Structures are given as structure tokens and as C-alpha cells.
Amino acid sequence: MAYSSNVTRASVRRLAVPSVAGESWRDSGPPLIAFVAVAFTLAQLALVRPGMGLGWDETVYVSQVSGHAPAAYFSAPRARGVSLLVAPIASWSSSTALLRVWLAVLSGAALYFALRVWRGLFPGRVLALGGAFFASLWVTVFYGPQAMPNYWVAIGALAATGCFLRAQADSTDRAALWGLAANAALMAWMRPTDAVWTTLPLLALLVLVRRWRRLLLLLALLGGLAAGALEWIVEAYVAYGGLAQRLSDGSRAQGGLGWHLAVLDQMRSLGGRALCRPCTGAMPHPLVTAWWFVLPLLAALAAVVAVGRTGRTSRTLVPLACAATAAIPYLFLIGYAAPRFLLPAYALLAIPVADALRHLVTAPDGSRRPIVSVLVALGIVVHLGVQLTVLHGMVERTTAAHRTWSRIAVDLHRLGLRSPCLLTGQEAIPIAFYTGCSSAATSGNNTNSTAAEIADTARRVPTAHLGTTTGRPPSYTRGWTAYTVEGVRVLVSPKAGEREEHGVASVTGGGGRG
Structure with a gap:
């Protein structure tokens, strides 16, 4: 397989993406x-x-x-x-x-x-x-x-794809090569597996399609991915038992990667659910999910329009292909959903979809143009209204939940839980951060300790277990004092009692023996 660091002039003419209105990407935006x-x-x-x-x-x-x-x-x-x-x-x-x-x-x-x-x-x-x-x-x-990493994967995907197309069109564009490497590194720096899925079409073009083969471009893409993922790979061998083991553990944490039809789960999450796991319940109102059905139709229109335009095909089909591969694992390979998972796909679809909308309202059919323009404008207004409504509800619910964690942390301080301290049990990780404590778990995806280790730690530093009022507490909490804080059953070790402030019972609603 032969590569060339330069392309012939004929190839440049065939692949070149003509400048719009004489503008260059190096000009001010x-x-x-x-x-x-x-x-x-x-x-x-x-x-x-x-x-x-x-x-x-x-x-x-x-x-x-x-x-x-x-x-x-x-x-x-x-x-x-x-x-x-x-x-x-x-x-x-x-x-x-x-x-x-x-x-x-x-x-x-x-x-x-x-x-x-x-x-x-x-x-x-x-x-x-x-x-x-x-x-x-x-x-x-x-x-x-x-x-969170998903927005930054999306930005890296959008910029990397644009740089890839520029470098393909102009073999002398070194800035595009560096931009491709930097944004590939950004994606891998945030989520290595997402970076691989998103760049699969670019790698396939560089390896499998003769007229797209460019050694420098391939090195820039692979080098960027490797640079961004290097720390993650090294850490895999240092702390997780090797790369294969880390990938296996990561798959298990996500419920086991394999065939899972999560399309409906993603639709349910559009109503304002940060994590849909398990994803049950009714579908959101049709207005909330309508844009999700319109999006692939506009993407298909963008592809059809691009095929009929000279010089437009690759710059439309390439981001569409990257959007598809970026979405595959979250639509078909995991058994739950979160709206943020598809942010890279949305970012890559945005420009082709915008071009399709432009085509609809500027099509030469003069008799239909006013009607189409009104419908598009009405759709945009409804879309914005729906997005603002869902966002408002999401912010309200999230803020309320975070304030509950903050109030629990305040009461834990009054119970004597101050750094150094340890929390276990439900939602121990976020509440521990709010409290300034460490967190530990003996089971689940965040297992990092054993019951014996927690019991030993509790003899040295203030420790508390967070649970429900009806759940069975772990054995290491035997003899600990029980309180109810914001509906959470808190079992506090004797060591914490040494720091407990006077009058805490009136704050926590009383106590008892666990």
C-alpha cells in the first residue's frame, strides 16, 4: 500500500473545497x-x-x-x-x-x-x-x-473533521494537520473510546480509499489519538491490571457492551433525565421528541443535496458518517441512556443539517418557497420553546438535588464528620465531596475497599454510613449511632461522636442505636 506526502495537482482539483466568498479559515471569524x-x-x-x-x-x-x-x-x-x-x-x-x-x-x-x-x-x-x-x-x-467530558468530545469531533477536510483539500495546509492532531488528542484526552468511534470514518478513508490516502494526515490523526490516550493507557497498566483489563472493567461498569437497542431509552431521556438507568416510564410529550425524528430526515436531505453539488459531497458526507459512528455505541451497544452521550453526533450533524435547511428556504421553486420558509421558521420557534422548557425543568430538579446533598453535608459536619473522615453507602461519592470526606464502597462499579478495611478506618477517623430507613445496614456499623438527615438514615461511628457538637439531635431529628 503506497502513501504519498503530497497529492498531484489533478487530485487537488478533484478534492479541493472551494473557498466561500474568498474567505480563508485563517481570517478572523x-x-x-x-x-x-x-x-x-x-x-x-x-x-x-x-x-x-x-x-x-x-x-x-x-x-x-x-x-x-x-x-x-x-x-x-x-x-x-x-x-x-x-x-x-x-x-x-x-x-x-x-x-x-x-x-x-x-x-x-x-x-x-x-x-x-x-x-x-x-x-x-x-x-x-x-x-x-x-x-x-x-x-x-x-x-x-x-x-463533564461529552461536550468537549463533541467540540473536538467538529473541529477535527473540519481540519481533516481542509488537509485533504490542500496538502500544504500544515495548520490543518496540526489542528487535526490537536483535536483528536482532545477527544482521546476526554474519552478515548469515543474518540476511536468518532474517527473511524476518517481512518477508513485514509486506509481504504486510494485517492484519500495521505501519510501525513494518517500520522496526524493516529498521533493525536495516541497522545490524548497515552495517560489513560499508562494508567491502565499502573492501576487497573493492563489495558485489556481496564477495557473489560469499563464494559462491565456500563452493564456489559453488546447488542442493546437503546434508541427508545435515548428518546425517554430527552424529556430531561441526566441518566436513564434503568430507562423505564412513559415517553416524553411528542413535541419534546419531534426534533429527534426531524434530525435524520434533514441529514438525509443534506446528503442528497450534497451528492448533486460539485465539491460539496465530501464536506457533507464525512461529518454525517462520523456522526453515525459516534452514535452507534450509545444507540446499540449499551443498555441505558443519557442525553449527553450523543452530543458529538449532534455537533457533527449541525452544519450539514443547517445546510439542508438553507436549501429548503432558498430552493428555486418560487411558488413553494414562502410556505416552506414559514414552516421552517415556525419549526425553529417551537424547537426553541421546547428546549428552553426542558432545560428549565432539568436545572430546577438538578439544583434541588444538589442542595439536598449540601444540607446533608452541613448536618454531617454537625455530627462530627470533618476531614479527615470517611463516608460509605448510597450517594457516598458526591456527599463525601460536599462534606470534605473520603468515600468507600464494598460493591458495585466503585468498589475500592472491604468491610474489614472500613471497620479499621472507623476506629481511627470519623466514619458514617448513608442508607435508607428500611435497608439493612452493613455489619461494620454495629454499635454506631443512628440519625435521620434529609430522609437519609445516617449511622455514625463512635469516633465521630467525639467531634459531635452540642445540640445536634435537634438538627438531625434525634438519634438511636444502629
């Missing part, structure tokens, strides 16, 4: 793209509330670099990209509001640069519309300012 990025940042700050506490997964990532609490158990599927992303703030400040502002600004800037990569591949208005579509989804606004 168009005002419309900048406006979308700024609006996205402001929407996060206004609608998601910087003061919203950290979620379960966020506490895991933030605790790795925070001085507020000990590092939580880092399970096999996780990667440390998010922890490094939040380190500039979390390493010295425990302010959630400040962290949210940092991530909102960072995510807005990242969206701008990811869209800017596509300048010249599509008209500026299409890029702005595509960016607005992606940025208007409730799941994008909700997770943009959160310490």
Missing part, C-alpha cells in the same frame, strides 16, 4: 459565528445558574485536583481530561460558581474556534445556523458549563 458563541456563553450563565452545585460525576472529576476533598475513586471508563480542564480553578478555589463561569467562557470560545475551522467549506450563515442549532439544544446548554 465572521461576526455571526462570534455572536452565536457569545450568546451560547451568556445562555449558560443565565439559564444553568453558576451556583448550581456539582453533580455525581463532576465531584469525581473535580476531586482529583481539588484541595477541598480527597480524590474519589476513579473507575475504569473515566479519563482525566476533565480534571485537567478544571484544574486552573479547582486546584485553588472551592467555588462552584467560579468553576461554572470558567467552563461557560471556555465552552463558548471552543465553539467559536470549532466553527471557524469550517470557514470556506460552508457559507458563514450556514455555520452560524449550525452552531446555533447545536448551542440551542438543552443538553448542550446544560452540559457546556459542567465538568
Whole structure:
């Protein structure tokens, strides 16, 4: 198999993506793209509330670099990209509001640069519309300012695909090569397995299609993926028993990867469920899921339109193919759902879908154009209304849950649980972060201890077990004092009692013996 670091002029002419209105991606970004990025940042700050506490997964990532609490158990599927992303703030400040502002600004800037990569591949208005579509989804606004990896995989996928197309069109574009490597590294840095799934079409084109073979481009893509995943791979051998074992543990943590039809689960999660596991209950209102049915239709229209246009085929079909492979594991290979899993697919679909909408409202059929334009405008208005409604409900529920964790932490402090301390039981990981304690589990995906080790620790530092009022407590809590805090049954070790403040019974609602 032969590779060439350069392509012939004929090949360049065949693959070249003509510049739109003479614009180059190196020029300053168009005002419309900048406006979308700024609006996205402001929407996060206004609608998601910087003061919203950290979620379960966020506490895991933030605790790795925070001085507020000990590092939580880092399970096999996780990667440390998010922890490094939040380190500039979390390493010295425990302010959630400040962290949210940092991530909102960072995510807005990242969206701008990811869209800017596509300048010249599509008209500026299409890029702005595509960016607005992606940025208007409730799941994008909700997770943009959160310490979670999925948005950043989406941004890396969007920018990497644009850089790939540029480098294919112009063999002298070294900036595109470096951009491809950097964004492939970003994806792998955040979620290595997602990075592989998303870039499969790019790798297939570079290896299997003769006229797409470019050695430098292949090296840039593979090098970027390897650089981003290097720490994860090294950690696999240091802490997880090897790469194969880490992949196996990661599969088990997700219920076992294999054939699972999760399409309906994803639809149920669109109504505002952070994690749908198990995913039961009624489907959301049809208005909530309508855009999900329209999206593949517009993607198909974009493909049909692209095939009929010179120079448009690859720049439309390539991101569509990457969107499909990015979605495959979360639609067909895991037995549960979370809306954030599909963010990379939505980002890659955004620009082709925007181009399809543009085609609908600018088609030469003058008699139908006004009707189509009105229908598209009406659909956009309804879409925005639905997204805002779901987002509002999601923020309200999430904020209430996080405030409950915060109140439990306050009461645990009054019960004598202050660092150094240990929490076990249900929701021990997030509540431990709020309290400033370590967490431990003897079963489940976050197993990191044994009953004997917990009992030994309880003799040295304040320890508490969080459970239900009807559940059977573990054996190591025998003789511990029982309290009820925010509906949670808290069993506190004698060591914690040494720190207990006077009058705590009136705060916790009384106590008893476990």
C-alpha cells in the first residue's frame, strides 16, 4: 500500500473545497459565528445558574485536583481530561460558581474556534445556523458549563473533521494537520473510546480509499489519538491490571457492551433525565421528541443535496458518517441512556443539517418557497420553546438535588464528620465531596475497599454510613449511632461522636442505636 506526502495537482482539483466568498479559515471569524458563541456563553450563565452545585460525576472529576476533598475513586471508563480542564480553578478555589463561569467562557470560545475551522467549506450563515442549532439544544446548554467530558468530545469531533477536510483539500495546509492532531488528542484526552468511534470514518478513508490516502494526515490523526490516550493507557497498566483489563472493567461498569437497542431509552431521556438507568416510564410529550425524528430526515436531505453539488459531497458526507459512528455505541451497544452521550453526533450533524435547511428556504421553486420558509421558521420557534422548557425543568430538579446533598453535608459536619473522615453507602461519592470526606464502597462499579478495611478506618477517623430507613445496614456499623438527615438514615461511628457538637439531635431529628 503506497502513501504519498503530497497529492498531484489533478487530485487537488478533484478534492479541493472551494473557498466561500474568498474567505480563508485563517481570517478572523465572521461576526455571526462570534455572536452565536457569545450568546451560547451568556445562555449558560443565565439559564444553568453558576451556583448550581456539582453533580455525581463532576465531584469525581473535580476531586482529583481539588484541595477541598480527597480524590474519589476513579473507575475504569473515566479519563482525566476533565480534571485537567478544571484544574486552573479547582486546584485553588472551592467555588462552584467560579468553576461554572470558567467552563461557560471556555465552552463558548471552543465553539467559536470549532466553527471557524469550517470557514470556506460552508457559507458563514450556514455555520452560524449550525452552531446555533447545536448551542440551542438543552443538553448542550446544560452540559457546556459542567465538568463533564461529552461536550468537549463533541467540540473536538467538529473541529477535527473540519481540519481533516481542509488537509485533504490542500496538502500544504500544515495548520490543518496540526489542528487535526490537536483535536483528536482532545477527544482521546476526554474519552478515548469515543474518540476511536468518532474517527473511524476518517481512518477508513485514509486506509481504504486510494485517492484519500495521505501519510501525513494518517500520522496526524493516529498521533493525536495516541497522545490524548497515552495517560489513560499508562494508567491502565499502573492501576487497573493492563489495558485489556481496564477495557473489560469499563464494559462491565456500563452493564456489559453488546447488542442493546437503546434508541427508545435515548428518546425517554430527552424529556430531561441526566441518566436513564434503568430507562423505564412513559415517553416524553411528542413535541419534546419531534426534533429527534426531524434530525435524520434533514441529514438525509443534506446528503442528497450534497451528492448533486460539485465539491460539496465530501464536506457533507464525512461529518454525517462520523456522526453515525459516534452514535452507534450509545444507540446499540449499551443498555441505558443519557442525553449527553450523543452530543458529538449532534455537533457533527449541525452544519450539514443547517445546510439542508438553507436549501429548503432558498430552493428555486418560487411558488413553494414562502410556505416552506414559514414552516421552517415556525419549526425553529417551537424547537426553541421546547428546549428552553426542558432545560428549565432539568436545572430546577438538578439544583434541588444538589442542595439536598449540601444540607446533608452541613448536618454531617454537625455530627462530627470533618476531614479527615470517611463516608460509605448510597450517594457516598458526591456527599463525601460536599462534606470534605473520603468515600468507600464494598460493591458495585466503585468498589475500592472491604468491610474489614472500613471497620479499621472507623476506629481511627470519623466514619458514617448513608442508607435508607428500611435497608439493612452493613455489619461494620454495629454499635454506631443512628440519625435521620434529609430522609437519609445516617449511622455514625463512635469516633465521630467525639467531634459531635452540642445540640445536634435537634438538627438531625434525634438519634438511636444502629
